[in-house]
Amino acid sequence: MEAGLSERAQHLLKVLVERYIRDGEPVGSRTLSRDSDLELSPASIRNVMADLEELGFIVSPHASAGRVPTVKGYRFFVDTLLTVRPLAQQEIRLIRQQLDIGDPNPQALLASASSMLSAITHMTGVVTLPRREHIAWRHIEFLPLSDRRVLAILVVNEGEVQNRILNLDRSYDASALQQISNYLNRHFAGKDIHTVRSELLNELRRTRESMNNLMLAAITMAEKVFDARGAEEARNYVMAGEANLMEWAELSDVEKLRRLFEAFNQRHDILHLLDKCIAADGVQIFIGEESGYQVLDECSVVTAPYSVGDEVVGVLGVIGPTRMAYERVIPLVDMSARLLSAALNPRK
Amino acid sequence: MEAGLSERAQHLLKVLVERYIRDGEPVGSRTLSRDSDLELSPASIRNVMADLEELGFIVSPHASAGRVPTVKGYRFFVDTLLTVRPLAQQEIRLIRQQLDIGDPNPQALLASASSMLSAITHMTGVVTLPRREHIAWRHIEFLPLSDRRVLAILVVNEGEVQNRILNLDRSYDASALQQISNYLNRHFAGKDIHTVRSELLNELRRTRESMNNLMLAAITMAEKVFDARGAEEARNYVMAGEANLMEWAELSDVEKLRRLFEAFNQRHDILHLLDKCIAADGVQIFIGEESGYQVLDECSVVTAPYSVGDEVVGVLGVIGPTRMAYERVIPLVDMSARLLSAALNPRK
DNA sequence: TTTTGGCACTCGCCTATTGTGAGTGCCAAG
DNA sequence: CTTGGCACTCACAATAGGCGAGTGCCAAAA
Structure with a gap:
């Protein structure tokens, strides 16, 4: 039972996930004892880690490596441990700058949004084209x-x-x-x-x-x-920065990449997934297998819906490795959706 | 002096290149002696191969592997050794089928052309948008x-x-x-x-x-x-099947792929290269470094111009590994350009 | 002169072996 | 409950040996 996680265990899990997100290597009791402010010896930490492993929050990729978060671990992390610091003014300005606001062609605006997302996150940005309920x-x-x-x-x-x-x-x-x-x-x-x-x-x-x-x-x-x-x-999307995914070590298997890229081209799977997000009324996150599509098993998807007028018409988001900097990506995607909505709404 | 290549040397070079294109492994004197109809022992073949290597047509990737064609070798092969069998009726039908002839939107036609090229060759298809000298x-x-x-x-x-x-x-x-x-x-x-x-x-x-x-x-x-x-x-293109390139063993280095894909997105280099091809009045081939762009060092580009009316307005082509089946790709690209031209010309 | 068989040699690749180190689980003492 | 100690595990790197494909060269045969 997650609720049963002790304060200490939660804190250690948090530090572990943060650390793993930062440098991508399994983290062991030694480093964890240094990184956490708790004054605990590696041995004590190991006890907690054993518990966390038994509960399914972390695993060791092999016997003598450190531990790595599982999907469940990530999920608990983003749901209750994550501290999302809001974006700095400067970051907001950066987003605004890269959004092609003012281009009269809305298609260009969407394209610039996906480019912006991919550029800032070094992952893949995606924006669905707005659907229209009413065509007058x-x-x-x-x-x-x-x-x-x-x-x-x-x-x-x-x-x-x-x-x-x-x-x-x-x-x-x-x-x-x-x-x-x-x-x-x-x-x-x-x-x-x-x-x-x-x-x-x-x-x-x-x-x-x-x-x-x-x-x-x-x-x-x-x-x-x-x-x-x-x-x-309306059942289509624009994407940018697919090639960025090749920079991530955990996705460097050519065969997996190929399948992922094929899914990007095939479109229907991704589209179906994004369609689900349009219903959610805020930032939506799929971690690894949660998406339900095998090609995305080692990826996470973070999306937020955008709207024209009062009506949600599409979603925008980011696709990247499970090990992504959620605390940066989530507010970014959120803000991007807001700014895009603002830019799309008929001026005056 | 290439012209000085003996009949036998040319024939052996041809067999070697064909063989290497077929299965992608360095070919040695033994296999070459079996594959060529000449009744020569491996030892004799070795002499000829030594000559070909000295002249720069082939190299051995390492001391005890077979030989592999150099760019110069490929060039000689496509220029004077290649026997392009014309397409079978059935193949032409296949091309026609996959071309979205009849779609009133020319953009869709171009897109279908690039898809078709990529699907048939398992490489990347590319079609430049038509430029217009006169806009009335x-x-x-x-x-x-x-x-x-x-x-x-x-x-x-x-x-x-x-x-x-x-x-x-x-x-x-x-x-x-x-x-x-x-x-x-x-x-x-x-x-x-x-x-x-x-x-x-x-x-x-x-x-x-x-x-x-x-x-x-x-x-x-x-x-x-x-x-x-x-x-x-007009200075843009549509591309399809980029992911196909990941299937080719010789391009399976993630870093190289990444740079290649970035060039595809950047567009200007590829565009510049394709622009050169618009001037050529038939199939144009760049082998490896010949293109002048480092990212394409291990690729070849085969293009043919297409026209509307009497005027050449764009090019279409295929990008793939240097080790591609030129004798199939060349007539395919040629025919595709013809069919595309025909489809683009105002009916009646 | 050309062709060929023979032969020593090179070298990438595969496999087995071993050492090293990071990390673990467990236990008994603090 | 915490901690130091300790034996253990296991990926990873380095090393060595065997294999095999392929080569160059040479001397004999055609």
Whole structure:
């Protein structure tokens, strides 16, 4: 029972984890007795360590090395032992600096956020693209390209532009296109794209032949916009600094790295994991196997959701070795999410 | 003098390189005598190998291993020894299949090309984004978002859409925006964006105060479009299958891999190298150090330019270990470039 | 002159052996 | 409960020997 851990045991566990995070080597009773302020001999420490091992907080990688935290050890550490010092003003300034605030393209902002995370932590930064519950039709425009090809430009929400080239069965002159777009804009501006879609389909069914097929193309496009936003883009992420992971000794096995990188490219596993974090209402941490994905067994993932308006729309975070500096990473990720949210919210 | 290489020496060199490419181990006189059809004893072969080594075509990694081709050896091999069998119909079909022909978004097509290259070769595929010499103004549209924010949508060339949110000093009503866009479209449709830019600047200088600052914003945007296309996007590439390189034994040194991946992310070195290939009028090969970039010392790069219309606009290629199956990769890259060109050219 | 078999030699790699040191568990004395 | 002592374990490094693939050279054969 964890609650049963003595004050002393907890303190020693804390020091041990901190020490192991710092230099990555199993820590023995000797060093621990020096590092902890308790005036205890190595022998006493060994007793406590034996207890901690029996309870599953630490293990020795082999008989005569020091001890190393287990996942359970890390978990207890971050849950109850960790002292997160808040970020210094200077650090906050650094984050702000590296965030590409002001770039009108939100995609660029997200990319800069993941770069920033990876640069500051020397690990891998990741930011999911914001999902949109509501996609509001704003404006559509058709531009004739050549005989039967028309460029359709659809603006949704606050200035998101989607465009697609439509190959049609017959040609339309500019005024016909104008008429159609006028009609569509008049009827659908401001409506949710779900609604638009079903209404268009109804309309189409009702008037059948009379309906020209540019309309049909417009539906198709609207549908694609919906698909793209809902299923593809929103279920995607930007990543930066994957190569950073190669610097960490504990991940230097090429085969493991390969599998990890493949998972990064495959995307669905990582995505699924990040999706779980979107529900959490603050910093979420997966340590080692906790993630449930084997490739991440020796990694930890620290995430925080970010929002636009009052609505959480995505998460950002850091992927690195289990042995990461949680007390630095956690406030960093937290603050980054706040700053990103702030930057994303429509000014004024 | 290479030309002085005896028939026999050339043949042996060829067999040696092929063999080494096949199983990646230094090849000795014994195996070489078995593999070459020449009925020669290992001893005779050794004499020839000694010559080849003296001339710098092969080396032995250490005293008692077989020989391995040098860069010079590979170079001679691909230049004069290589027998490129053309692709089988089935292989061509495979390429076609994996190319996302028909996706209206050209970016997706390029991405699928790099994926295809990496998948087929088990190495890294790369495709530069097409550069555009001429960017023709086609159509601009302003859409009011909120009080002083306007969404500007600029269409250039055949259906490329750029958009940007403009923050203005004062508000314009819909009809004012309409007027401005009408004016711009009337004057500039079809013109090159360079021309547009200078004309707009002149106009602006001429009429100074009278000119409203949406016009200024329009110029700014046009400029940005130009910049983005000319300097940033066109000077960029899509890559796929970086992780594949980790499967190759000769690249399994984590430190080297890290540097390589960093170069992939840094982009400018790779880009510079690919830029050189755009000039070549066919398959271009850099073997090992030939590329001039240290990170690529143990890699080879095989590229071919692709074109839109009659104009070469980009290159595609493969990056892998020096010990790659050139006789397969070369025709593959060649054919891929052809198919990509075909897919990019405006249908009909 | 070219080819070939023979032979001594080199050297990377694998395995076994041994020593060293950090760290442990246990115990008995403080 | 703490501590010093002590025997023990075990990864790691260094060393040595055996093996085998491959070489260079030479003298004899073709």
